[in-house]
Amino acid sequence: MSAALSSLTQGTTGQIVGVTCQGELKQRLASLGFMQGAKVTVGHSTIMNGPRTYTIRGSQVSLRGKEAASIMVE
Amino acid sequence: MEPQKKIRVALVGNPNTGRTTLLNKLTKGKQSTGNYPRVTVSVQSREIEYQGMAIEFVDLPGIYSLSSRTDEELLSREYIHNQQPDMIVNVLDMGNLERNLLLTSQLIEMGVPRIFAFNMKDEAKAKGVEIDVEKFEEILGAPVVATNARNGEGVIELLNEIVACARRDCQRNPIVIPYDDHLEQSIERTAEHIEMLHHHDISSEQSRWLAIKLLEGDETVLRQERDHQPLMVAVNHEREVLEKKHGETADMMLDSGRYAFVFGLLEGASRLDVDVAINRIDTTRVLDALLLHRWLGLPIFLLIMWVMFETTFTIGAYPMDWIDAGVMFLSATLDNAMSPSLFKDLLINGIIAGVGGTIIFLPNIVILFFFIALFNDTGYMTRGAVLVDRIMHTFGLHGKAFIPMVTGFGCNVPAIMATRTIDNPKDRLVAILVNPFISCSARLPVFILFTGAFFGEHAGTALFGVYMVSILIALVTALILSKTVIRGANTSPFIMELAPYRYPTWVSMTSHMWNNASEFLKKVGGVIVAGSIIIWFLQSFPQQVPLSRDFDTEIAMIQTSQATEAEQEEAITKLEHLRQLETQQKRYLGQIGAVIQPIFAPMNFDVNASIALITGLVAKEVVVATFGVLYSHGEEVDEESGGLRESITSSMSMVTAIAFMFFTLIYVPCIATIGVLYRETKSLNWTAFSIVLSFSLAYFLAASVSFIGGLITGGGVI
Ligand SMILES: Nc1nc2c(ncn2[C@@H]2O[C@H](COP(=O)(O)OP(=O)(O)O)[C@@H](O)[C@H]2O)c(=O)[nH]1
Numbered sequence: 001m002s003a004a005l006s007s008l009t010q011g012t013t014g015q016i017v018g019v020t021c022q023g024e025l026k027q028r029l030a031s032l033g034f035m036q037g038a039k040v041t042v043g044h045s046t047i048m049n050g051p052r053t054y055t056i057r058g059s060q061v062s063l064r065g066k067e068a069a070s071i072m073v074e
Numbered sequence: 075m076e077p078q079k080k081i082r083v084a085l086v087g088n089p090n091t092g093r094t095t096l097l098n099k100l101t102k103g104k105q106s107t108g109n110y111p112r113v114t115v116s117v118q119s120r121e122i123e124y125q126g127m128a129i130e131f132v133d134l135p136g137i138y139s140l141s142s143r144t145d146e147e148l149l150s151r152e153y154i155h156n157q158q159p160d161m162i163v164n165v166l167d168m169g170n171l172e173r174n175l176l177l178t179s180q181l182i183e184m185g186v187p188r189i190f191a192f193n194m195k196d197e198a199k200a201k202g203v204e205i206d207v208e209k210f211e212e213i214l215g216a217p218v219v220a221t222n223a224r225n226g227e228g229v230i231e232l233l234n235e236i237v238a239c240a241r242r243d244c245q246r247n248p249i250v251i252p253y254d255d256h257l258e259q260s261i262e263r264t265a266e267h268i269e270m271l272h273h274h275d276i277s278s279e280q281s282r283w284l285a286i287k288l289l290e291g292d293e294t295v296l297r298q299e300r301d302h303q304p305l306m307v308a309v310n311h312e313r314e315v316l317e318k319k320h321g322e323t324a325d326m327m328l329d330s331g332r333y334a335f336v337f338g339l340l341e342g343a344s345r346l347d348v349d350v351a352i353n354r355i356d357t358t359r360v361l362d363a364l365l366l367h368r369w370l371g372l373p374i375f376l377l378i379m380w381v382m383f384e385t386t387f388t389i390g391a392y393p394m395d396w397i398d399a400g401v402m403f404l405s406a407t408l409d410n411a412m413s414p415s416l417f418k419d420l421l422i423n424g425i426i427a428g429v430g431g432t433i434i435f436l437p438n439i440v441i442l443f444f445f446i447a448l449f450n451d452t453g454y455m456t457r458g459a460v461l462v463d464r465i466m467h468t469f470g471l472h473g474k475a476f477i478p479m480v481t482g483f484g485c486n487v488p489a490i491m492a493t494r495t496i497d498n499p500k501d502r503l504v505a506i507l508v509n510p511f512i513s514c515s516a517r518l519p520v521f522i523l524f525t526g527a528f529f530g531e532h533a534g535t536a537l538f539g540v541y542m543v544s545i546l547i548a549l550v551t552a553l554i555l556s557k558t559v560i561r562g563a564n565t566s567p568f569i570m571e572l573a574p575y576r577y578p579t580w581v582s583m584t585s586h587m588w589n590n591a592s593e594f595l596k597k598v599g600g601v602i603v604a605g606s607i608i609i610w611f612l613q614s615f616p617q618q619v620p621l622s623r624d625f626d627t628e629i630a631m632i633q634t635s636q637a638t639e640a641e642q643e644e645a646i647t648k649l650e651h652l653r654q655l656e657t658q659q660k661r662y663l664g665q666i667g668a669v670i671q672p673i674f675a676p677m678n679f680d681v682n683a684s685i686a687l688i689t690g691l692v693a694k695e696v697v698v699a700t701f702g703v704l705y706s707h708g709e710e711v712d713e714e715s716g717g718l719r720e721s722i723t724s725s726m727s728m729v730t731a732i733a734f735m736f737f738t739l740i741y742v743p744c745i746a747t748i749g750v751l752y753r754e755t756k757s758l759n760w761t762a763f764s765i766v767l768s769f770s771l772a773y774f775l776a777a778s779v780s781f782i783g784g785l786i787t788g789g790g791v792i
């Protein structure tokens with residue numbers, strides 16, 4: 001069962017099963033490690049649904065909800 | 075001695091891996107380093123001589139991959155490809171190899187001669203990362219040196235490896251990264267096709283690289299090869315088939331393959347000491363728990379900003395007084411030592427008044443830059459961008475525009491250049507156009523002078539207020555721009571790496587502060603001196619002006635009259651005052667002022683304030699210098715009215731002063747900013763737009779302040 005990364009709560013970890021966005025964005029996410037098979041942990045979130053931070057392949061990366069919604073995890 | 079040979083070495087790596095720090099250590103020089111991703115936008119290089127070999131180091135921008143998407147990636151790849159450095163040093167963060175090695179795998183495919191610097195050795199050790207250097211060397215096919223760029227550990231070894239590699243002509247150890255079977259077959263077919271086109275006059279490594287890039291859909295390489303129709307058709311076919319078969323695009327399959335290679339590599343050559351890893355206290359995590367806290371993050375951020383401005387004002391006040399006393403002493407000494415002459419007047423009332431009036435703000439500027447450097451180097455700047463992205467986004471700005479904004483508190487010129495980190499051109503344009511509204515340190519003297527004069531002990535808070543207004547104006551302007559003239563902005567994603575918090579280095583901090591202090595001093599020595607002389611000249615010439623009355627005779631008459639001494643003195647002072655006023659009005663500056671002052675009539679700016687604003691077009695520091703020169707001539711300079719502050723408070727009301735601050739804050743940025751605005755937008759229209767926009771907005775807001783303030787203080791409303 002997979003869910004969007006944006007729907008995960010703080011502190012949970014998931015494994016990426018797919019990235020649904022296309023083209024340049026997908027490529028950029030991949031270069032930071034957001035790819036099928038990678039483990040990702042949800043870090044901090046900011047008020048009013050601002051960007052959240054994620055731990056991915058040993059580094060901390062911040063994404064907006066919109067981008068995180070295209071990353072499917074389980 | 076063997077003949078001198080010069081080699082060029084490019085430093086390549088992810089952002090924040092310590093390339094610039096390493097370059098500093100390798101070349102023992104100073105250069106600004108920053109702890110936020112992509113601080114190096116332009117390419118910088120430095121040359122040294124080592125063991126009889128001239129080595130030029132080039133600091134390429136930090137990149138995550140070579141897929142030619144962002145400016146930085148394009149720049150780095152083109153540099154490696156077209157400029158053909160003799161060698162690249164791939165700098166990696168040893169504590170974060172997994173992500174860093176993706177770029178490495180792409181560099182390996184490119185086949186350039188290379189050496190690996192596993193930097194941040196200390197951090198890796200603290201994390202419990204242990205590596206087997208020999209295994210890495212074997213699999214990566216090139217020397218690996220573990221370094222600590224901060225304290226210089228491993229730097230000599232790295233230099234030795236570079237020289238050794240250059241001497242034995244750096245054989246290229248071809249390492250092939252294996253991919254999925256179907257992908258491999260596609261690569262092979264495409265590579266063969268390419269070899270045929272090149273009549274087999276191409277290395278197998280290069281044809282493989284080209285094939286991979288074509289399958290990846292790399293725009294640059296595709297453009298380069300588009301004339302070869304059959305090849306293009308074949309490549310498109312391969313990509314379609316691959317995607318259909320695997321439900322995944324070829325570029326993703328390639329990246330998967332690379333990550334698989336990285337995994338295998340790490341599995342075989344590195345180890346995590348679990349004891350160390352578990353027992354360590356992760357400072358970054360602890361700090362972020364507070365600084366990125368959902369509810370506390372933003373208030374803390376505002377508090378930190380407030381502290382920054384408060385400190386700029388209060389701590390800055392001490393050295394400011396010393397400099398002020400020094401200037402006064404110099405002025406008084408010269409006054410006693412020199413006999414009256416035009417030159418003495420120029421020196422004391424022109425140059426010293428103007429330069430002295432400006433240079434006392436050096437401490438404030440240094441303190442402000444200290445904070446900006448501190449935010450950069452510790453890594454707090456990127457957290458700030460995360461915290462404010464939501465707000466910025468509401469106003470049509472990208473969260474990344476926050477970094478240029480804070481940089482703009484220092485100077486708008488580098489700030490506008492820093493917008494290059496924003497990928498979407500429209501987002502970037504908005505960020506550029508609003509940046510001049512961010513109050514730079516050149517405007518700081520004006521605000522310190524005015525808030526100090528009018529707000530007494532609350533001056534620090536008032537200063538914070540000025541900056542908040544400045545940000546608000548920038549935000550609202552951004553919102554309006556993105557809803558009107560620049561539609562389609564504000565769509566690009568927010569993807570930002572947050573580097574771990576690090577102690578700022580002494581070298582980086584001091585060089586940052588020193589660079590900016592010396593920039594300011596250069597300005598004082600150049601444009602401020604020139605401006606002061608010009609203002610002094612315009613104010614002192616023509617020396618003799620025809621006056622409407624014969625003041626001398628009138629004064630003589632009073633002196634011989636029957637009135638009491640006190641009455642006489644009062645009448646004479648009044649006449650002297652009138653004479654001074656009329657003389658000033660008839661001199662060049664008075665004539666110019668009479669022409670321009672009506673423009674500022676709605677804001678109640680007097681002639682002096684109007685002139686100061688006009689001179690501020692060159693550089694905003696000149697505004698204060700102008701006041702300095704103007705009031706040093708002033709008619710009321712006696713013992714009680716020492717200092718510019720008193721002259722200012724006695725010449726305008728609080729409301730006018732606020733209107734003046736608004737005007738100074740917003741109106742047309744200095745010439746340097748206009749220059750860089752043109753350079754970065756490459757558009758005369760947008761440059762002109764920015765000038766017109768800022769001038770009309772300044773006029774409108776200052777006039778509004780004046781009007782509303784007049785209503786309130788005039789008792790009209792309350
Ligand atoms: N602990 C540690 N910090 C380092 C090392 N090398 C660089 N740094 C710090 O890492 C940050 C980023 O360095 P910088 O040279 O700007 O990285 P660049 O973006 O790759 O040019 C700075 O705060 C440096 O002081 C190292 O070997 N160990």
Ligand SMILES: [Mg+2]
Nearest residue numbers: 093094113114
């Ligand atoms: Mg750098």
